[in-house]
Amino acid sequence: MSEKIILVWFRNDLRVHDNEILLEAIRKADKVLPVYCFDPHYFQTTEAGNHKTGNIRARFLIESVANLRQNLRNLGGELVIAHGHPAELIPQLAEQYHISEVYHHREVAFEETGISEQVEAALWKMKLNLKHFIGHTLYHKEDLPFPIKDIPDSFNTFKKKVERDSAVRPCVQTPEAVMTPEIIDAGEVPTLEQLGLNEPIADPRAYRFVGGETMALQQLEQYFANKSTAATLKKGSSAASKLSPWLALGCLSPRQVYWELVKHEVSINSHPLMLELLWRDYFRFMFKKYSSKFYSPAGFKDNAPELATNQDELFDQWKNGQTGVPYVDACMHELKITGFLHNSCRQVVAAYLTKTLKVDWTRGAQWFEEKLIDYSPASNWGNWAYIAGVGNDPRENRYFNPKTAAELDPKGEYVRLWLNEEAAGDLAASA
Structure with missing residues (x-):
């Protein structure tokens, strides 16, 4: 009787602790094949000319995948790293390693669920099941x-x-050991350059998030x-x-x-x-x-906000931190340099873009998608729709006044830090 091998398809669940699909696969199968796919879909340039995934988040992802591989190796296993479309790669690996079943965590945003459906359809033709978990x-x-x-x-x-x-x-328990089949080619963790991205510029003001x-x-x-x-x-x-x-x-x-x-x-x-x-x-x-x-400008209220006529000009001022409103500009500089913003800053800049400048809120959401190191579709688009007044807010015409930034930065320290290049130079000299 041939051994049972389950392929564990990692996506946004890059851990071995409290990971139900990994533990369940280990319990149900003789061996497991952990796999991560670097999907080119997430590293393309959008119609607006932005990177779908910016270099700061991509670096964090690369580090996280590398750490997952190391943690699996510490348990006696291995992580196969593949490059390409999952709907092509997962069936190929399933055939190559005589996989009995594929496990993955269910996503909710339409792009991610669409990719799952493509994989599921391809596996179905092979009479293989893609089992969904909620994690x-x-x-x-x-x-x-x-x-x-x-x-x-x-x-x-x-x-x-x-x-x-x-x-x-x-939490489910962390596995004590991971048994994998003999792996012919485990693949390599890509560099940013191989993903078409440049290394982030080091800045002494930036908190360095390390993935994994x-x-x-x-x-x-x-x-x-x-x-x-x-x-x-x-x-x-x-x-x-x-x-x-x-x-x-x-x-x-x-x-x-x-x-x-x-x-x-x-x-x-x-x-x-x-x-x-x-x-x-x-x-x-x-x-x-x-x-x-x-993802619709009208959200689920079927009433898109009123827009200014000079959308491109206003959006460029906002994204480049050149609005003339110090706190807003400071927030946008921090976002560009670090990939991270405090939630209050996110509310201020989103409200300013949508309510004051009257720019299409989806453009701001797309900019955050590229820049945020902690981007996730539901939180990002849900929050933007909320601020724009087309999402989950029972109060009509909600408005977050950017002048309240004085309360967030009463001494102006935040503004001086992120708008003063000389201060950044002094920090670099003292580092």
């Missing part, structure tokens, strides 16, 4: 107090019902180690955690973060980090409910 959210879909189609459009209603009626499942599960768990540990008292923890800041890039690529499990909060006996429901996890869940479930409507 990107804090709350499992089946544990929600309502079906997806009835999820409240109000976040506050969603939050109250979930906190009252749902429970977070325990190992760094993610270290960052989580450091976040709690830096909080010396329970009182400080209760006032903890999700922004200070800087966990979102690792959460976006699945280097860190949302449940792992939750149970760390429980372990440290913080007030769960009022903690900013818990709020961040709930917003992530909410937008993913909203994408399941409304699908591609989130």
Whole structure:
């Protein structure tokens, strides 16, 4: 009798801890074949002339995939790294390694689900099954107090019902060992140059995010180690955690973060980090409910915002940090240099683009897609639609006044840091 081999297709779940598909494959099969595909779709140039994936996020991805390979090797396994379209590569590998079944985590955005459907159709022709798992959210879909189609459009209603009626499942255990078939060619981790991108410019003002599960768990540990008292923890800041890039690529499990909060006996429901996890869940479930409507200028309200006539000129001023509004410009410079922005900054610049400049909000969402190191489709497009007033906001004509930036930066320190090139030079000299 031939051995059973399951192919585990990694996408945005680049970890070995709390990874149900990996653990389930190990339990059900004699051997597993872990695979990651660098899909050229994500490294193309868009119609607007932007990179779909910018160099800062691409570097973080490369590091994360390399770390996943190392962690699998530490367990006795290996990660096959392939380059090309998954709908072509996965069936080829399935045939080459006599695969019995393919496992993967289900996505929600239409591009990602479209790729899954292509893979599923190709495998179906080979009489192979693509098994879907749910592993990107804090709350499992089946544990929600309502079906997806009835999820409240109000976040506050969603939050109250979930906190009252749902429970977070325990993390699944980390495998003790991974057995793979004899691998002929495991492939190489690409360089940025091979992906058509340049190395990011080093800047002493930029926090250096390093991709991978190992760094993610270290960052989580450091976040709690830096909080010396329970009182400080209760006032903890999700922004200070800087966990979102690792959460976006699945280097860190949302449940792992939750149970760390429980372990440290913080007030769960009022903690900013818990709020961040709930917003992530909410937008993913909203994408399941409304699908591609989130990509339409009219959102799911069938009423696109009024637009200015000189769209290109205004958008270029905004993206280049040349609006003349210091706080907005400082935020845009930080985004370009670091790939990261505090959520308050994101709200300010999004509101300014859509409400003051009256530029199509989808252009801003596309710019964030390229630049953000923690980009994920549901959170990015969901938040932009929310700010633009065409998404999940029960209040009509919502407006975040960019003048409130004075409250965010009362001494002007943030503006001076990101708009003063001499300050950046001084930092470089002292480094």
